[in-house]
Amino acid sequence: MSVFNRRQALRSALRGGAALASGAMLGGLASPLAGGQTTAQAGPRAVERKGRIHQSVARWCYKQIPLDDLCVAAAQMGLRGVDLLQPEEYEIPRRHGLICTMGYAGAGDIGKALNRVENHDAIEAGLRKNVPLAAKAGVPNVITFSGNRDGMSDEEGARNTIAGLKRVRSLMEDHGVTLCVELLNSKVNHKGYMCDHTAWGVRVVEEVGSPRIKLLYDIYHMQIMEGDLIATIQANHQWIGHFHTGGVPGRHELDDTQEVNWVGVMRGIASTGFTGFVAHEFEPTRDPLTSLRQAVDLCDV
Numbered sequence: 407m408s409v410f411n412r413r414q415a416l417r418s419a420l421r422g423g424a425a426l427a428s429g430a431m432l433g434g435l436a437s438p439l440a441g442g443q444t445t446a447q448a449g450p451r452a453v454e455r456k457g458r459i460h461q462s463v464a465r466w467c468y469k470q471i472p473l474d475d476l477c478v479a480a481a482q483m484g485l486r487g488v489d490l491l492q493p494e495e496y497e498i499p500r501r502h503g504l505i506c507t508m509g510y511a512g513a514g515d516i517g518k519a520l521n522r523v524e525n526h527d528a529i530e531a532g533l534r535k536n537v538p539l540a541a542k543a544g545v546p547n548v549i550t551f552s553g554n555r556d557g558m559s560d561e562e563g564a565r566n567t568i569a570g571l572k573r574v575r576s577l578m579e580d581h582g583v584t585l586c587v588e589l590l591n592s593k594v595n596h597k598g599y600m601c602d603h604t605a606w607g608v609r610v611v612e613e614v615g616s617p618r619i620k621l622l623y624d625i626y627h628m629q630i631m632e633g634d635l636i637a638t639i640q641a642n643h644q645w646i647g648h649f650h651t652g653g654v655p656g657r658h659e660l661d662d663t664q665e666v667n668w669v670g671v672m673r674g675i676a677s678t679g680f681t682g683f684v685a686h687e688f689e690p691t692r693d694p695l696t697s698l699r700q701a702v703d704l705c706d707v
Contacts, residue, residue: 626652
């Protein structure tokens, strides 16, 4: 498909999607410019959400859509931001009245991160370079990982991860940005990943003891590893800084082909007083913006 036709199709999808979501094609969407000025973009007004769950969308799941266009779609659906952007992309959502809700900041990779001391220097260097950029762009969270076991015990990995996080906690506190260690499954997607149970992650961040060091609770991954989602979230909500969604099994749409009761989980999150973000991180199998809009509607409890 040519660039012209692809953009034309995207604009048509946005118009149709917003009409379904809002029931009418209304006024303009305010977008911030330099100096705090705003301009009205042509198109439907953003859908008004209930506000109990602040929703976002993971960039990588919609990589076929230009980032600016994804931001336009997200804003019109009533989302608050876009997740998992690189430092050079941090500022882009602000053009559309959104923020980057979770950023990459050079803090390791899924398989190679905090559970090995030899990675700590590089992780700290990445954070020292990128956290000030995140703070400047209003990015509230950046992501990090435990790394894989590869024969290491969970106890040794926990001690090493705690030590690595303590090295950067003052950096995070000074800039008002939260570093989130992601919980992932080691059963299906990330064999050998160490931070694969809530108890391990909570033990680590609790011992670090900083309001700026928390967990990224990925609901898809934790349904695979543990289940008992609502009770686990409510028992440990003070250590959770961010959430991701994804249908189980398959990490696809939040629909009736998968097993998570998303309305119940969202109500459980809202009942804790959580004020952070829930980012949709599923891989669409159908029209991507239609699937995203349906997920946003479902989770707007």
